[in-house]
Amino acid sequence: MNQAFNRDVFITGLGVRTAFGSGTDPIMDNVFTGKPGFRTITMFDTAGFRTDQAAYGERPPRQSSALQDCAAQALEQAGITAPRYGATLLGSAGDHCPVTDFWTHANGTAAASLSRGEPDCIAPLADSLPAHQVEALADACEIRGPRLAFVNGCVASSNAIIHGCRLISSGRVDFALCAGGYLVEREFFAKFDSGRAFASDGRMRPFSAGRSGLLLGDAVAAVVLESAERINRRGGRPLARISGWGMASDAYHVCQPHPGGRGMTAAIQQAMKMRPEAGIDYINAHGTATPLNDAAETLAIKQAFGGAGAGIPVSSTKGSTGHTLEASGVLETVICLLALAHQVIPPTGGFLGPDPDCDLDYVTDGPREQPLSHVLSLNSAFGGANTALLLSRP
Amino acid sequence: MTEVGHLRSPLFITAAGCVGPWGVEIADLLSRADSPVAPPPELPSVPRFVESNFPLAVSQVVSQVKGRRPPAEQVGFVLATSFGDVTTTDVASRRMAEGRPHNPLLFYQSIPNSILGHLSKGTNFTGPLSCVSAADLLLTQALTVAELTLEEGSADQILLIGVDLAESERIAAIRGGPGTAGTPYPVGPPRADIAVVLVVQRQPSQADGCWRISAEQAPRRLQHPDRDPVTGSMRAFVEVCAAYAGDSDRAVVLDGDQPDRCVSYALHRLQPVAAGRSTEGVL
Numbered sequence: 209m210n211q212a213f214n215r216d217v218f219i220t221g222l223g224v225r226t227a228f229g230s231g232t233d234p235i236m237d238n239v240f241t242g243k244p245g246f247r248t249i250t251m252f253d254t255a256g257f258r259t260d261q262a263a264y265g266e267r268p269p270r271q272s273s274a275l276q277d278c279a280a281q282a283l284e285q286a287g288i289t290a291p292r293y294g295a296t297l298l299g300s301a302g303d304h305c306p307v308t309d310f311w312t313h314a315n316g317t318a319a320a321s322l323s324r325g326e327p328d329c330i331a332p333l334a335d336s337l338p339a340h341q342v343e344a345l346a347d348a349c350e351i352r353g354p355r356l357a358f359v360n361g362c363v364a365s366s367n368a369i370i371h372g373c374r375l376i377s378s379g380r381v382d383f384a385l386c387a388g389g390y391l392v393e394r395e396f397f398a399k400f401d402s403g404r405a406f407a408s409d410g411r412m413r414p415f416s417a418g419r420s421g422l423l424l425g426d427a428v429a430a431v432v433l434e435s436a437e438r439i440n441r442r443g444g445r446p447l448a449r450i451s452g453w454g455m456a457s458d459a460y461h462v463c464q465p466h467p468g469g470r471g472m473t474a475a476i477q478q479a480m481k482m483r484p485e486a487g488i489d490y491i492n493a494h495g496t497a498t499p500l501n502d503a504a505e506t507l508a509i510k511q512a513f514g515g516a517g518a519g520i521p522v523s524s525t526k527g528s529t530g531h532t533l534e535a536s537g538v539l540e541t542v543i544c545l546l547a548l549a550h551q552v553i554p555p556t557g558g559f560l561g562p563d564p565d566c567d568l569d570y571v572t573d574g575p576r577e578q579p580l581s582h583v584l585s586l587n588s589a590f591g592g593a594n595t596a597l598l599l600s601r602p
Numbered sequence: 603m604t605e606v607g608h609l610r611s612p613l614f615i616t617a618a619g620c621v622g623p624w625g626v627e628i629a630d631l632l633s634r635a636d637s638p639v640a641p642p643p644e645l646p647s648v649p650r651f652v653e654s655n656f657p658l659a660v661s662q663v664v665s666q667v668k669g670r671r672p673p674a675e676q677v678g679f680v681l682a683t684s685f686g687d688v689t690t691t692d693v694a695s696r697r698m699a700e701g702r703p704h705n706p707l708l709f710y711q712s713i714p715n716s717i718l719g720h721l722s723k724g725t726n727f728t729g730p731l732s733c734v735s736a737a738d739l740l741l742t743q744a745l746t747v748a749e750l751t752l753e754e755g756s757a758d759q760i761l762l763i764g765v766d767l768a769e770s771e772r773i774a775a776i777r778g779g780p781g782t783a784g785t786p787y788p789v790g791p792p793r794a795d796i797a798v799v800l801v802v803q804r805q806p807s808q809a810d811g812c813w814r815i816s817a818e819q820a821p822r823r824l825q826h827p828d829r830d831p832v833t834g835s836m837r838a839f840v841e842v843c844a845a846y847a848g849d850s851d852r853a854v855v856l857d858g859d860q861p862d863r864c865v866s867y868a869l870h871r872l873q874p875v876a877a878g879r880s881t882e883g884v885l
Contacts, residue, residue, distance in 0.1 A: 213753070213754060301712075301713075302686075304691075304695075307691060307692070307695045307772065308695060308698070308699070310695075310772055310775065311695045311696045311699040311772075312699045314696075314699070314771070333772065334776045336772070336776075337685060337686070337735070337737075337776065338686070338735045339685075339736050339737040340737060340776075342735075342736075343737050354743060355736065356735075356743050356747075357734065357736065358732065358733065358735075359683070359686060359733045359734065359735050360715045360732060360733040361715050364733075371747060371750070374750040374751075374754060375746075378610075378750060378753065380610075380746075394698065395694065395695060395698065398694075398698055398704045399694060399708065399709040399712060400709065401704065402703070402704035402705065402706040402708070403706050403709035403710065404706070455730035455731070455732070455751075456728055456729065456730060456756070457678070457679075457718075457722055457727060457728050457729060457730065457731045458719070458728070459722040459723060459725065459727050459728045460722075460723055461719060461720075461723060462650065462710055462717075462719050463709075463710040471728060474728060478756055589715055590710050590713045590716045590719060591713065591715025591716050591717075591719030591720075591722075592719045592722065592731070593715050593730075593731040
């Protein structure tokens with residue numbers, strides 16, 4: 209690691225909302241027991257789609273209000289009071305509900321054709337722009353400093369966390385609020401359906417025999433990153449240390465992963481190079497339950513860790529939460545924090561049986577209690593983008 | 603440090619390219635920059651990308667630096683946009699509103715990574731791939747992402763791409779409505795689709811066409827940059843590109859729309875030196 213990156217980075221606060229509800233207790237009760245959050249969609253008409261299932265919960269009034277709630281919880285837990293100088297970094301594709309609303313009304317189409325009993329979207333059209341969302345989030349949290357949205361799909365919020373780590377580790381800022389959000393809506397649901405990405409049997413089964421694709425899920429989450437110096441100065445308590453991070457690309461395809469897991473292998477190796485002495489106790493995999501992703505990710509883990517890879521427990525919590533797209537990185541960072549705090553590995557929901565292309569130690573039968581010191585969170589996105597985050601007990 | 607931060611150490615621009623209302627080559631930028639006509643540029647098609655100029659513009663600028671950038675082991679992308687691929691978003695949404703089936707090509711095209719994945723295929727660009735969006739100081743924030751990626755060592759060359767499409771009906775509605783804290787959305791999109799690529803690295807190239815870009819220690823806070831309706835959110839990117847392509851050896855480019863927090867960048871052309879000689883002292 210370059211000498212310019214010499215400050216330790218810790219997580220000191222979190223806020224989260226999933227299909228199971230607001231806060232960490234619903235995650236412990238459901239994700240850590242492997243319970244799936246999928247149910248029949250009632251907020252829009254799913255006729256003609258490959259599935260009618262998604263992991264969604266009680267709807268917040270707007271994605272931006274959920275982001276602000278989670279950010280406020282994270283900042284309060286971290287004990288960071290306004291006015292604040294730090295970075296505000298957001299992984300989001302924007303709120304697409306007002307886009308649907310805009311074009312529906314522009315066409316004079318009856319809103320009822322797109323929704324069943326759902327009131328018209330109350331989010332302002334500006335919320336469809338991630339750059340506006342991050343400005344609004346920073347304003348609401350009274351944070352001055354860099355404001356940047358990451359729009360690189362399913363690695364967006366893990367990229368936001370990595371950028372926050374770089375800003376803090378290099379001494380540019382003392383803290384960063386890193387958030388991500390996606391709430392199931394019709395626009396992306398229809399796009400994923402047209403791409404034939406959805407599981408045909410209404411369940412997401414990462415790394416399992418018979419897996420047929422993904423399902424979407426709600427998540428909004430935020431974490432506060434801080435430098436060790438700032439934590440010591442204010443007498444704060446870290447939840448976890450971010451010991452390493454890596455980003456690399458497949459250079460292979462528009463939307464398919466490299467079959468040998470090339471980019472993911474490199475991302476893992478970069479993260480591990482920052483803390484080479486760390487033995488990995490658990491990997492929270494990207495695990496989207498598509499035949500291509502899970503096989504490629506399995507190969508990447510084996511290549512990055514060699515023979516030791518077969519002995520590392522792996523799970524994909526997307527089997528419970530669904531694929532939360534731009535929110536995946538920050539949601540799964542929160543899940544890894546909970547794993548470290550409670551010393552328990554969450555299982556992979558929906559697992560039916562072993563697949564010959566997926567031959568690692570997947571945690572499938574239920575939560576596995578064991579000592580955890582270092583855990584790895586992996587994510588991938590279209591275009592062959594890959595991220596790895598190494599989290600350690602503080 | 604300014605409120606938003608800026609480059610701590612100089613970076614070197616070793617190649618550049620652009621498309622815009624002036625044309626589809628960097629040379630057109632200078633020869634037709636004053637043209638009042640701003641038609642959408644005619645861009646070569648890219649297999650499996652449809653409807654939107656966003657991926658086509660990105661592809662076109664990357665093709666301009668192919669063969670002109672110095673070789674590098676690990677190449678990454680930073681794509682910066684204020685408004686994103688509004689055409690792809692709106693075409694897909696309109697189809698849905700009209701009850702027409704979704705076009706599966708728009709599924710992956712809706713994420714800007716996809717065109718970068720297409721372009722990296724076969725080029726072995728295996729460095730990090732970041733796509734970012736900001737309402738203000740887009741160049742500054744994108745340069746910071748590139749600087750940190752290079753400084754960290756996960757890439758030794760970055761293709762820094764700025765891209766925004768011309769104003770759409772939806773963006774016009776947003777800009778006409780309340781934005782952040784009740785103020786209008788600060789900077790508008792360009793009048794016609796614009797993309798710029800800057801090939802940046804930490805080490806200077808000894809070949810012709812290498813510029814140093816550095817943040818000035820005393821930012822010119824009082825110089826509020828004029829808003830340019832032609833280049834809009836791409837103004838600073840285009841000005842860096844114009845400096846690179848121009849005859850002068852020095853330039854100053856201001857980034858930012860707020861007078862109290864704009865960042866000024868000094869650009870210096872390096873003179874090519876004979877092989878084996880350092881470029882130090884030539885600046």
